Amino acid sequence: MLSTILRGAARQARRHPVYVGLDLLGLALGIGVFLSLALLVRHEYSFNAGLPGVERLVRLDERWTLPGVAPMEEGDATYHAIPFLLQDFPEIEDALHLVGTTFRTEQDGKFTKFDGIETDASFFRVFGIGLSRGVAGEALARPDGLVLSEKAALKAFGTLDVLGRRIELNRLGTRSVHVVTGIMTPVRGPNLLANAEMVVPIPAEEARTRPCFLYWGSSCDPVILRLRKPEDIDAVRARLRDFVIRHASGAESDPAAIGPHPEKIYELRLVPLRQTNFYDVGVENTDDGVDRNVVDAIGLIGFLALVLACANTINLATARAGLRAREVAVRKTLGATRRLLFVQFMGEALFVTSVAGIVGLVFCEILTPEIASLTGEAVTVSYGFVLAVLPVVIVLAGLASGFHPATILSGYRPAAVLAAARMPSGGRGAARLRNSLVAGQFAIAVAIVICTLVIDRQTAFMRDADRGYVKSGLLVGQPLRGNDPALERRMLDALRSVPGVTAIAFGILEPNPHSMSRSGYKYAGPNGPVEIQMLFDRVGPGYFEVYRPRLLAGRWFDPMRGQDEGPDADNLRNGTGSFNAVVNAKAAATLGFASPGLAIGQVLTNDGLKARIIGVVDDMRFVSPRDPVSPEIIYFDTLARVPFVDPVPAVRFAGVTRAVMAERLDRAWATVRPELASSFQPADERMEDYFTGDERRGHIFTLGAVVSLLIACMGLYSLAAFSAIRRVHEIGIRKTLGASGGQIAGLLLRDFLRPVALACVLACPVAWVLMRSWLSGFDQRVPLSPLHFLIAVGGAFLIATLTVLGQTIRVARAEPARALRAQ
Incomplete structure (x- = not known):
């Protein structure tokens, strides 16, 4: 059977190279885009996942409900709360201050910048991070200790053999000399410590004088808590309100207190570190988080690219089905069963999908670095993930794209096929399916195009919008x-x-x-x-x-x-x-x-x-x-x-x-x-x-729009090619009865573009709902203009017309005599 499948696939490639080439290209492109965007989505969802024991790590947030302004949550919290938290909550194993800062080293009047952290000696205990050089428990115990990342060690000294080396750091104009006591082991995956190049203890003077160490409601930077068990998060949350009442209340003359009833305006919240990447979209004083809906939409684009490719394969296989009808009839006459033929055709579909999967892996290798560049994220091809997902994708895509064509081909009746003067078309049901697939393909593509136009317009508007002051000069x-x-x-x-x-x-x-x-x-x-x-x-x-x-x-x-x-x-x-x-x-x-x-x-x-x-x-x-x-x-x-x-x-x-x-x-x-x-x-x-995140993710939507339109056009081309073959006899009769080439071309274009029109009708309301929801997240935003929809619809019709124009002109110009002789 395997040799039969391979011979059948090779024979189809020789006889119909254009169809097979489009099939392979569409599937490979769909698989490549799916894998690349799946890697990006996996990267976003894995934020902080590489931190040991991350399920027990939480950030302490402050939420203010103040008169005259909208409630706001901050990713910073008062350091004054830490000793009280450790005292009142036995569920908290440890806590630390995490002060983000910038260090600079100076040489010959030139500064070299390092992203740094001021923190406590418990830093490595809380985060569970090891040292490739040095002892984690002792590295920050001395006030002049300094732990470097491997990148920072190479940048500052040109070598990793730096333990005991001294270096003068400049922090906001204040100089201090530190001794290197450790080199951090890199933490895999994206995490809140990924950019930390230097870690030093918090200066004692700073802890004595900064307001965030002394007063409730005065915050500097994040507070990180390590709980004893993941279930303790809910237990601590349930008692935080009483904790605020007990410790943050006081007379209005008490500078450390918030007031007699702090719970009315002030709230403490626990945010698991595993969730901060998405949670921080609405939180102030944090690195801008990522909108989960946007990430899910990017993943959906990858999935839809794969679905479009499978739909394209179904259309192409259906278009070729009539060309293989006599082959099926002869083989059934010679004794082949429907089950045997179904298995063969499914095998051919799986073989083609496997080849497309290999080519798709090449596309993934090409696209992933480009996606990383567009988004600014450190996305790489993880072969453990890709090689686990790719076989599943190949099997599912092969089954999805091959089942219907195999069912049609194996179901042909030999007598009807051999007695017919024309190739079978599959009937009205098959015609409806082909039109529905093309309409679905273009509906997805048009919706993505509309979303892309709105996103691009909004990101451009954010840069150029009036900010109430003159930016130039x-x-x-x-x-x-x-x-x-x-x-x-x-x-x-x-x-x-x-x-x-x-x-x-x-x-x-x-x-x-x-x-x-x-x-x-x-x-x-x-x-x-x-x-x-x-x-x-x-x-x-x-x-x-x-x-x-x-x-x-x-x-x-x-x-x-x-x-x-x-x-x-x-x-x-x-x-x-x-x-x-x-x-x-x-x-x-x-x-x-x-x-x-x-x-x-x-x-x-x-x-x-x-x-x-x-x-x-x-x-x-x-x-x-x-x-x-x-x-x-x-x-x-x-x-x-x-x-x-x-x-x-x-x-x-x-x-x-x-x-x-x-x-x-x-x-x-x-x-x-x-x-x-x-x-x-x-x-x-x-x-x-404030702008780059949305702009970069807008580029992904642009990529999705281009790929979706390309695959949709392949599907439309297959439908046009199939219709052209099936309607040659009809065109000959019409021209014999006096129809002009222009009338024939108009008739064919109308039929070919009918699924595109239906697609636009379906796509516009879906895109309107999605973009209305997305724009609602901006205080400054563009109106959802009909122009975005008109451009997308007009572009879809133009591209669709150009796609089928060659087939339309060729059939419309055919000589009636030859058309009537064609079988």
């Missing part, structure tokens, strides 16, 4: 650490003297802000008091000229008016004084003002502190397009009385290229703070993380 630096007014003035003077600088200013908030603080303000409105939480910003002279926000009502700050000077730290902490302030449009609307002008002159209070609104500016979006803009209050600082704390310089320039200006500013920065590396960037570059 703007460069933003990094925070100037400290609160030394003399140093701040020297830095302003140094940057202002750079040729090409037209304006310079300090601010606290910036595009993609490093930190954000909020305060509660009350307004005694005509309809009763209103209380909202407002984002805090402090700006200096020149800010209006640098960012150029749109003033909607009132005026901006004036350095010549002393009353515009904002509150100092004591005023904010004690709630004293009266000051002028500017708010954004979101704040004015949240406070209940029907128009920005009605807010001018109104007074907001924060305990005893009074803020009189002198101006309203349009919302300036420094955060992700997915996140809503927060109500914001802005104070003014001339540096005459109040120093900035970690101010961020921003520069407007003209008459020079961006790269040249950035280089000049970096040099000027180095004359004031040579120990602190600088990097002046455009606003778009600082906000790059």
Whole structure:
């Protein structure tokens, strides 16, 4: 039987090379795309899976429900909670602080950057990570200890033999000398430690002075807990509310407490580390997570590519079935049974699928690195996974694509076939199936195309959307650490003297802000008091000229008016004084003002502190397009009385290229703070993380759309080729009766494009529902325009027309006499 199957497949390849070639190409392409996208989906779903004991690791999140703003969850938590957690929950085996930071080494005035972590001595115990060199239990026990990744060891020293070597690190301008005590063993797969190049103990001074170590509700970075058993997660969750009430409550004068009833606004949550990759889409202060629906959609595209390829094979096999009818009839006459023929034809389908699977593996090798480049993910071909999945795919695809054609072929009756003047077509049922398969193929392809167009439009919109300030000609630096007014003035003077600088200013908030603080303000409105939480910003002279926000009502700050000077730290902490302030449009609307002008002159209070609104500016979006803009209050600082704390310089320039200006500013920065590396960037570059994920995944949808259309066109081509063969006699009669070539071509095109029209009708509502749901996740988004649907539908008809045009013209131009003689 095996030799019969192989001879049958080889004979078909010789007789109908185009059909077999299209069959192989479609299946191989479908299998290759399926395997490549399956590897990407597997990569996303395996986040943190390589961490030993990950099922017992959780992150402690904070959720705030504050008046005037939407509830928000943060991936950071107060470090002040850790000793109380260990005390109250015996289920917690260990806990650690995980402070993300950046270290730099300096040589000849040039900085080399390393992504680092400040943490506790329990780091390796909690994560279960080993060391390839050094002792895990001792590596972070000494305050000057330093553990390197293998990559960092090679980058810093050029060798892995580095134990005991000393190195000076620069962290935000603070220098410290460390001794290498270990080299980390790499953790397989994507995980939250994948980019960690250096791990050091948290400095004792930092633990004594940073607010997040001292107060409830003040957070720095993640808190990681290791539980004794996975089931303990639910047990701890059930008691966290009582824990907050017990420990975070206190008098309003208690600086460490949140207030008398913290549970009303504050909640602690446990998030298993295995889930953070998808969970973090809606969580602030985390690396942007991945939308699970998007990842599932990518996996669905891979599956649909395989389904389309199988449908294409069914169409091609059905088109060839009539050509093999006489072969079946002769073999049945010679004694072959239907069962024997069914097994042979199924064997041929499985053999073709096996060959396509091998070619598909080659496509997978080609596509996977491209997909990794498009998405920015470290996706590689895992042969253990691929070789386990590929045989299953081959068998299922072979059965799916071969069963119906084998059933049709083995069911032909010898007498009817040999007595007929024409090849059998399979009847109306087979015709409906072929049309349905083509319609289904194009429906899937058109839906993917529509989704791709919407995603591309949204990602382009996110980059180009109005953010409330002028992006061109703007460069933003990094925070100037400290609160030394003399140093701040020297830095302003140094940057202002750079040729090409037209304006310079300090601010606290910036595009993609490093930190954000909020305060509660009350307004005694005509309809009763209103209380909202407002984002805090402090700006200096020149800010209006640098960012150029749109003033909607009132005026901006004036350095010549002393009353515009904002509150100092004591005023904010004690709630004293009266000051002028500017708010954004979101704040004015949240406070209940029907128009920005009605807010001018109104007074907001924060305990005893009074803020009189002198101006309203349009919302300036420094955060992700997915996140809503927060109500914001802005104070003014001339540096005459109040120093900035970690101010961020921003520069407007003209008459020079961006790269040249950035280089000049970096040099000027180095004359004031040579120990602190600088990097002046455009606003778009600082906000790059907000866009690249959606853009990269949009590329995957584009790839899926191209592959889907290509496979769908193969299916349509097969249908057109089959119809052309079957309708030669009909065309001869029509032309004999006076039909023109144009009329014949129009008739054939109408018949060929009818499944495409049905596909578009099916695809549009599905794509509309999917994209409406996806766009709802953005605060800034494009409208779901009919243009996206019209472009996709028009493109589908154009591509389909070009696909069948050759067959249509050839049949329409056939001479009637030859057509009528054709059998």
